[in-house]
Amino acid sequence: MTENPEPIVFVIDDDASVRESLRNLLESVGLHAELFDSTQAFLDFRRPDTPSCLVLDVRLPGLTGLEFQNELLKLGIPVPIIFITGHGDIPMSVRAMKLGAVEFLTKPFRDQDLLEAVRVALEKDRGHRRDQKALASLQALFDSLTAREKEVIGLISAGLSNKQIATAMGISDATAKVHRANVMRKMEVRSLAELVRMADLLGVGEQSLLIR
Amino acid sequence: MFKSLRTGTKLLLLCSVFVGALVVATYSLIAEKQIAINFVRKELVGVEYLEALRGVYADILTNKRGLPASTDEAARTLAEMESADFDQLDTRALEGALASMIDKLALTADADQRRAILVDALTAARRLASRIGDDSNLTLDPDLDSYYVQDIVVAKIPTLLSQIGELQSQLETLSPGNASTASLAVGVLVLDGMIRSTLDGIESDLQASYRGGSGAQLREALDGNVETMVSTGKSYLSAVKASLAGANDASALNRSYSSAVSSANDTWSVSLAELKRLLNARLSYLLGKLRSSLLLNGLLVALSIAFAVVTGRHIVQPLLKLERLADKVGQTQNYRLRTDYESRDEIGRLAAAFNTMLADLAAAREREATDAARQAAMRTELARAAKITTMGEMAASIAHEINQPLAAIVNNANASLRWLSQDPPNVMRARSVLERVVGDGARASEVISSIRGMLEKSGQDRTPLDVNDLIREVMTFVRADLRSHGIAVKTELAEALPLVSAVRIQLQQVLLNLIANAAEAMVAVEDRTRVLTVRSQKTDGSDILIAVADSGTGIAETDNERIFEAFYSTKPEGMGMGLSICRSIVEAHGGRITASVSPCGSVLIVSLPSDQLRQ
Numbered sequence: 155m156t157e158n159p160e161p162i163v164f165v166i167d168d169d170a171s172v173r174e175s176l177r178n179l180l181e182s183v184g185l186h187a188e189l190f191d192s193t194q195a196f197l198d199f200r201r202p203d204t205p206s207c208l209v210l211d212v213r214l215p216g217l218t219g220l221e222f223q224n225e226l227l228k229l230g231i232p233v234p235i236i237f238i239t240g241h242g243d244i245p246m247s248v249r250a251m252k253l254g255a256v257e258f259l260t261k262p263f264r265d266q267d268l269l270e271a272v273r274v275a276l277e278k279d280r281g282h283r284r285d286q287k288a289l290a291s292l293q294a295l296f297d298s299l300t301a302r303e304k305e306v307i308g309l310i311s312a313g314l315s316n317k318q319i320a321t322a323m324g325i326s327d328a329t330a331k332v333h334r335a336n337v338m339r340k341m342e343v344r345s346l347a348e349l350v351r352m353a354d355l356l357g358v359g360e361q362s363l364l365i366r
Numbered sequence: 367m368f369k370s371l372r373t374g375t376k377l378l379l380l381c382s383v384f385v386g387a388l389v390v391a392t393y394s395l396i397a398e399k400q401i402a403i404n405f406v407r408k409e410l411v412g413v414e415y416l417e418a419l420r421g422v423y424a425d426i427l428t429n430k431r432g433l434p435a436s437t438d439e440a441a442r443t444l445a446e447m448e449s450a451d452f453d454q455l456d457t458r459a460l461e462g463a464l465a466s467m468i469d470k471l472a473l474t475a476d477a478d479q480r481r482a483i484l485v486d487a488l489t490a491a492r493r494l495a496s497r498i499g500d501d502s503n504l505t506l507d508p509d510l511d512s513y514y515v516q517d518i519v520v521a522k523i524p525t526l527l528s529q530i531g532e533l534q535s536q537l538e539t540l541s542p543g544n545a546s547t548a549s550l551a552v553g554v555l556v557l558d559g560m561i562r563s564t565l566d567g568i569e570s571d572l573q574a575s576y577r578g579g580s581g582a583q584l585r586e587a588l589d590g591n592v593e594t595m596v597s598t599g600k601s602y603l604s605a606v607k608a609s610l611a612g613a614n615d616a617s618a619l620n621r622s623y624s625s626a627v628s629s630a631n632d633t634w635s636v637s638l639a640e641l642k643r644l645l646n647a648r649l650s651y652l653l654g655k656l657r658s659s660l661l662l663n664g665l666l667v668a669l670s671i672a673f674a675v676v677t678g679r680h681i682v683q684p685l686l687k688l689e690r691l692a693d694k695v696g697q698t699q700n701y702r703l704r705t706d707y708e709s710r711d712e713i714g715r716l717a718a719a720f721n722t723m724l725a726d727l728a729a730a731r732e733r734e735a736t737d738a739a740r741q742a743a744m745r746t747e748l749a750r751a752a753k754i755t756t757m758g759e760m761a762a763s764i765a766h767e768i769n770q771p772l773a774a775i776v777n778n779a780n781a782s783l784r785w786l787s788q789d790p791p792n793v794m795r796a797r798s799v800l801e802r803v804v805g806d807g808a809r810a811s812e813v814i815s816s817i818r819g820m821l822e823k824s825g826q827d828r829t830p831l832d833v834n835d836l837i838r839e840v841m842t843f844v845r846a847d848l849r850s851h852g853i854a855v856k857t858e859l860a861e862a863l864p865l866v867s868a869v870r871i872q873l874q875q876v877l878l879n880l881i882a883n884a885a886e887a888m889v890a891v892e893d894r895t896r897v898l899t900v901r902s903q904k905t906d907g908s909d910i911l912i913a914v915a916d917s918g919t920g921i922a923e924t925d926n927e928r929i930f931e932a933f934y935s936t937k938p939e940g941m942g943m944g945l946s947i948c949r950s951i952v953e954a955h956g957g958r959i960t961a962s963v964s965p966c967g968s969v970l971i972v973s974l975p976s977d978q979l980r981q
Contacts, residue, residue, distance in 0.1 A: 169770045169774070170847075171770065171771060171774040171802070171805070171806050171809070172770055172773050172774045172777070174774070174778075174802060175773070175774035175775070175776075175777030175778040175781065175802065175806070176777055178777065178781035178782075178795075178799045178802065179777045179778070179780055179781040179784075181781070181795075182780070182781040182782070182785050182788075182795070182799075183784060213766070238773075240765065240766045240769040240770065261770070261773035262773040262776035263773070263776070265776070265780035265781075265784075
């Protein structure tokens with residue numbers, strides 16, 4: 155995984171000249187564009203793991219742009235979408251925005267609007283990707299804990315003291331202390347508050363409560 | 367057949383049947399009357415004949431002494447009689463016998479022989495008279511007066527004269543002191559009785575004839591004569607008796623003889639005249655009756671014809687007038703016309719009914735016109751609504767068509783600005799992008815002008831153009847794009863094509879549309895080569911064909927006609943406008959566009975009339 159991968163802007167539009175003009179515009183600000191004349195072509199494309207966004211024409215042969223947005227959500231492809239359309243109306247744009255579209259632009263649009271939308275979308279994807287990455291490393295730390303230690307994390311994040319934990323687990327106070335120290339070490343945290351936040355991110359607290 | 371005859375003809379037929387019946391009746395009337403008239407005429411001939419015979423008698427009796435002259439006279443009269451138109455009477459033989467006897471009488475000198483011949487001649491004359499009476503219908507006379515007069519004329523007087531003549535000749539035989547006086551006396555006595563009976567017969571006939579129609583006139587004419595005749599006859603008989611007794615002399619006897627003969631002759635003559643008068647009266651009566659009958663019948667015929675004509679005029683003329691009016695109404699659709707015929711008969715009522723019907727029709731027509739106007743207004747309204755709907759669709763479609771190149775232009779222009787504002791400016795990229803701008807701008811303007819051309823639908827911008835040039839031009843636009851889709855392009859252009867008069871941009875649009883459709887149809891083709899063929903060709907009938915063939919999926923049989931309809935599309939997201947617009951354009955150029963399916967793909971053929979005639 156490269157440290158600073160080049161973002162990609164995907165464009166789906168059935169009109170070749172519009173497609174090409176978008177590529178020209180994006181390349182003029184140094185963005186790499188991948189063009190598709192249909193949604194299927196986009197799905198068939200092996201997308202690299204890099205920050206990306208999708209510029210999507212509402213009116214397409216086959217599925218409409220809005221239907222394709224739904225499809226992507228179902229498939230779990232969390233790419234931020236910027237809609238472009240020849241004749242958009244308000245209900246259509248509201249629906250698109252509710253489903254998480256970044257922007258809804260009516261052709262012909264101002265280049266700044268599109269580029270700003272692309273920037274926002276890429277930033278959003280970047281952030282998303284960053285969060286995803288952090289969560290993944292946290293999960294890896296969490297996975298290195300023993301079953302007892304995972305149980306202890308849940309109890310700690312629930313706000314129980316050592317003594318209470320020992321009582322709850324049916325162990326001695328000393329053993330509870332050792333577990334706690336091990337957890338702090340393995341999870342690479344120094345304070346209790348930090349541990350509780352991680353447990354929150356991982357959803358451990360709820361999990362353990364549910365177990366209980 | 368009678369039904370289909372015209373009313374005038376029917377009337378004519380009726381009239382002619384009636385006239386025919388009248389003519390037949392008249393003819394039979396004439397024929398019947400003619401019989402009676404001919405009957406009378408024949409009787410008249412008989413009378414004439416008797417008149418002639420009377421002369422012969424007179425000659426025989428008065429000149430008994432046999433002067434050749436008198437017998438010649440008699441013979442001449444007979445010959446005249448023969449030559450006259452008495453042919454209708456069968457008397458020739460008797461006439462001949464009489465004539466020969468008269469000749470003999472003239473030639474014979476011996477007195478005794480002459481007497482015998484004289485008696486024979488008198489008998490022959492009497493027979494002739496009787497034959498004349500029979501053959502001339504006189505004996506069949508139908509009237510009382512003329513019947514008895516004819517009996518006197520035909521039978522009685524000739525008999526009387528013969529008897530008197532015979533008696534006289536017997537007396538002459540007696541006179542020179544003949545031995546057989548006794549037998550002669552018997553003969554004289556017999557003749558005397560016969561003469562008396564004849565005279566009686568004449569008198570009784572006369573009396574009978576007076577009972578007829580013109581009795582008074584007859585009495586006036588005949589009474590005296592007959593009386594004289596009877597008295598002279600009787601005095602002659604007395605003279606005969608006296609002569610036989612020897613008391614009288616021969617001259618007295620002869621005197622009384624000749625007076626008796628002349629008196630009988632006179633009576634005969636007068637009777638004949640009277641008979642002639644009676645017959646003539648009958649003839650003129652018959653002729654008058656015939657004339658009046660003819661006049662009456664002629665009057666009837668004339669009346670019936672006149673009546674038929676008047677009836678025809680009163681039936682046929684108004685009917686014709688009505689017919690003409692109906693025709694006129696039918697032709698001019700003018701329901702305000704009326705007939706002015708007025709009468710209380712059936713035709714008058716028909717005319718009134720016709721007028722009422724016309725009035726009803728006029729009212730209905732007016733209602734209909736109002737309804738039609740309302741319907742027309744409704745249709746216009748609907749058409750406008752439909753047009754607005756279609757126009758809305760068109761507008762959306764046009765907006766999209768123009769928006770696409772516009773969006774591309776704006777994007778490209780922005781991109782090139784950015785390339786230029788870089789440090790250092792990337793002129794190369796900017797230029798290539800600007801070229802795109804030019805292309806897109808041209809495309810937008812083409813769309814607009816083609817739309818305008820379509821909306822104007824005018825042939826003003828038409829120019830003569832070579833279809834092959836047009837195809838080559840369009841192919842240069844699309845060749846690269848088609849290649850990139852893996853489509854092989856073939857052109858088969860016929861040489862030396864006549865020009866067509868067309869709006870270049872519109873035909874380009876059609877061709878581009880057909881090529882785009884063809885390319886689209888071949889996207890799914892994987893198992894065979896994708897080939898697009900554009901052909902140009904000239905038909906026998908000076909039409910130019912442009913065929914665009916593909917090796918694609920083809921057109922379903924059911925879609926074959928409908929693909930040219932507006933808003934009909936076989937593509938899931940197609941607007942259904944492309945081929946419909948193509949058809950509009952081609953048809954505006956006076957051409958046709960057809961689709962056919964071949965085993966491998968479909969062929970769309972545009973046929974355009976060539977400009978050949980104008981070159």
